[in-house]
Amino acid sequence: MHDRRVLTAIILILSLLLVLPGCSPEPIPQDQLDFFRALSDAQYWTTTAVNIVISDANNKEMILLDKVQPGKEAYLSFQDFSVTKGTTERPVTAHVAVTMSDGSSPLVTTTIGATSANMATLQGALTKMESNEHRTQRLEAARLKEEAARRKEQTALLQQAVKDAKALQQKGRFRDAMARLESVRTSQVWSSQQETLYGQLIKSEVTRIVRLCRVENDEFRNLTFVYSSRDDGSKAFRFYPYLGKDSSSSWWFLSLTLYREDWLFAKQVMVKIGDTTYSTVVKESFSDDVKTDVLYGGVYECVTFRQSDAGSEALFQAIANYSGTAPLKVRVNGGQYYAEYSLNSSDVQAWRDLLFLYGHLNEYTFSN
Incomplete structure (x- = not known):
């Protein structure tokens, strides 16, 4: 009996040894x-x-x-x-x-x-589905097609802008011509050719403005001062910017001049445009920026507001950019009272011209 069991076990082991190699997992094809x-x-x-x-x-x-x-x-x-x-x-x-x-x-x-x-x-x-490679190619082709269409549209707009600008240039409306070009100046098709035209317009506009100004040269100090031709001594109220430059820098001031029968002791200027009020700093009578004198038949007051004074730049920009049709009301605050004056459209244009000129003052050479 024992021998039979041993024999059976041996036969089973031998059978497994013969069968198992055939049952091993097949590799992945x-x-x-x-x-x-x-x-x-x-x-x-x-x-x-x-x-x-x-x-x-x-x-x-x-x-x-x-x-x-x-x-x-x-x-x-x-x-x-x-x-x-x-x-x-x-x-x-x-x-x-x-x-x-x-x-x-x-x-x-x-x-x-x-x-x-x-x-x-x-x-x-x-x-x-679409492979990533094919999708990338498709999107790039679409981008190039869209860019070509955009450039074609921009080219047409640029050509029209240049045509309009040249027509305005012929009429001496250099600032309007510049504005027309500025509408397309950031386009991808803007080139050095259009930039040259834009530069010519700037030069022409600067020359036009200078011809309308009074230029004073200080040869000893190598300084040049530029005043609006409207800033003359024939007016009882004058409020204009004036510019200064040397060989390397430029600056501006706002100058208030009054001729009155009695003293106002002017110290501050205010303008209101829409709902916004713009004002200069207060200049007291002892300031070096305040000048007074007694003249035959009245008094003279002159207050200078510097570019570095708080509020001066905002006031300059506001008046120069004023687009209203009515005269711009100006309030001058004095020691106890105030007086009101106005700047007409020609006065405002003078401010606008001087602001533009200041932006290009260092590029311009004044002849003595």
Whole structure:
């Protein structure tokens, strides 16, 4: 009895030794392995649902891209291919990670097996999607087409602007011509040719303004001062900027001059444009910027507001940019009282001209 059991065990062991080598797992076919290895780092896009029924690493069925948010692009992104059983030369099982986006929901990442069923499913599904390479080429082609259309449109606008600017230039309306060019100056088709025309307009406008000004040169100190021709001694109220420059820099002042029968002791200027009030600093009578004198038949007061004084620049800009048709009311505050005057359209234009000239003063050379 014992011998029979021993014999039976020996026969069973021998049978297993003969059978087991034939039951070892088959390696993944090379074409299947190449397919999943090639998927790693690949990305595919779609704007419609694809409904990819596939098995994950645990052989659990799941659906990829069963929905896509309207107006969005969804994608599958494959990465991290790895052999999980066997060897590199003889892989038995392998996996690849896949990240899914439906266009707006949080990304979902899972791992799928490199099986023949999954390969067949993906081969069919990916033909309905767009590879990242083809998508990049398509988007670049669309971008180039759009850019070409935009450049064509910009070229037409530029050509019309140049035509209009030259017509205005012929009429001596240099500032209007500049404004016409400025509407297209930032376009991609703006070139050195248009920049040259723009520079010519600036030079012409500066020359025009200088001809309307009174220029005083101090040869000993190498200084030049520029005053509006409207800033003359024939007016009881004068309020204008004037400019100064040396060999390397430029500056400006706002000058208030009053001829009155009695003292106001002027110390501040205010203007109101719309709902905004602009004002200079207060200059007390003991300031070096305040000059007074008694003249035959009245008194003289002159107050100078410096470029560095608070409020001066805002006031300069506000008056120069005033576009109203009515005269601009100016209030001069004195020691106890105030007086009101106005700047007409020609006065405002003088402010506008001097502000423009100041921006290009260092580029202009004054002849003695």
